[in-house]
Amino acid sequence: MTTLGFIGAGHIGGTVAKLAAQHGYDVVVSNSRSPETLADLVAEIGGTARAAWAAEASAAADVAFVSIPLKNIWQLDPAPLVGKIVLETNNYYPARDGRIEAIDNESDTTTGLLQKHLPDSHVVKVFNHINWTHIPTQGLPAGAPNRRALAIASDHPDALEFARRFYDELGYDAVDASPVSESWRIERGTPGYGARQTVAELEAALRQAERAVVHS
Numbered sequence: 001m002t003t004l005g006f007i008g009a010g011h012i013g014g015t016v017a018k019l020a021a022q023h024g025y026d027v028v029v030s031n032s033r034s035p036e037t038l039a040d041l042v043a044e045i046g047g048t049a050r051a052a053w054a055a056e057a058s059a060a061a062d063v064a065f066v067s068i069p070l071k072n073i074w075q076l077d078p079a080p081l082v083g084k085i086v087l088e089t090n091n092y093y094p095a096r097d098g099r100i101e102a103i104d105n106e107s108d109t110t111t112g113l114l115q116k117h118l119p120d121s122h123v124v125k126v127f128n129h130i131n132w133t134h135i136p137t138q139g140l141p142a143g144a145p146n147r148r149a150l151a152i153a154s155d156h157p158d159a160l161e162f163a164r165r166f167y168d169e170l171g172y173d174a175v176d177a178s179p180v181s182e183s184w185r186i187e188r189g190t191p192g193y194g195a196r197q198t199v200a201e202l203e204a205a206l207r208q209a210e211r212a213v214v215h216s
């Protein structure tokens with residue numbers, strides 16, 4: 001069984017942890033505080049789910065899922081994540097995160113920042129442009145007409161492959177927005193951000209994206 005280690009168990013992390021457990025993953029959740037603070041979530045997930053300190057969740061993970069405010073990614077310890085696939089959902093909201101120069105001057109992307117902080121991990125962007133309330137409700141079986149598509153972006157083929165399979169299990173098609181340097185095309189404010197789109201629609205949205213909006 002694959003263990004998914006969740007770093008951040010708020011709206012997105014907690015929601016995806018529940019779905020992952022329902023799809024047969026072993027789940028370890030963590031937040032910025034102590035494992036006891038996640039007792040209610042662990043009870044809700046049920047099964048073999050458990051809470052841990054963030055460093056322990058990273059160490060226990062076969063694959064990690066980082067879903068914390070972007071401003072906090074530099075607090076993560078890279079060591080327990082070395083050699084691992086790291087799914088990440090981060091977005092840039094200056095009102096929450098402060099101004100981040102590398103995004104503002106278009107020299108990097110949100111996923112690129114985490115990949116640089118975790119140079120020996122295989123980082124892949126997932127679930128960043130779907131509202132957390134929609135993740136459990138908008139999934140459809142493979143082949144269903146109008147199945148929603150979600151973007152993935154990574155510089156690592158194994159991470160892309162894992163993310164594509166995980167989306168499919170949870171009810172979504174994948175559109176590859178790689179490489180990481182181009183993943184601004186699905187950051188905040190772009191045509192694909194938040195909209196319910198099929199593969200063809202999301203591909204068109206990625207082509208139409210303009211970079212200035214993501215740091216406006």
Ligand SMILES: NC(=O)c1ccc[n+]([C@@H]2O[C@H](COP(=O)([O-])OP(=O)(O)OC[C@H]3O[C@@H](n4cnc5c(N)ncnc54)[C@H](OP(=O)(O)O)[C@@H]3O)[C@@H](O)[C@H]2O)c1
Nearest residue numbers: 008009010011012031032033067068075090091128131132
């Ligand atoms: N909400 C959405 O619909 C949505 C959709 C797509 C993407 N996103 C993006 O996904 C990220 C998470 O969003 P969210 O809405 O899930 O946020 P959230 O509900 O505020 O949850 C954030 C989680 O991160 C934890 N955390 C913060 N710093 C940490 C650290 N250093 N180590 C471990 N855990 C830490 C928090 O723990 P504490 O509770 O202890 O503070 C909390 O569990 C953001 O970048 C957001 O922009 C959000």
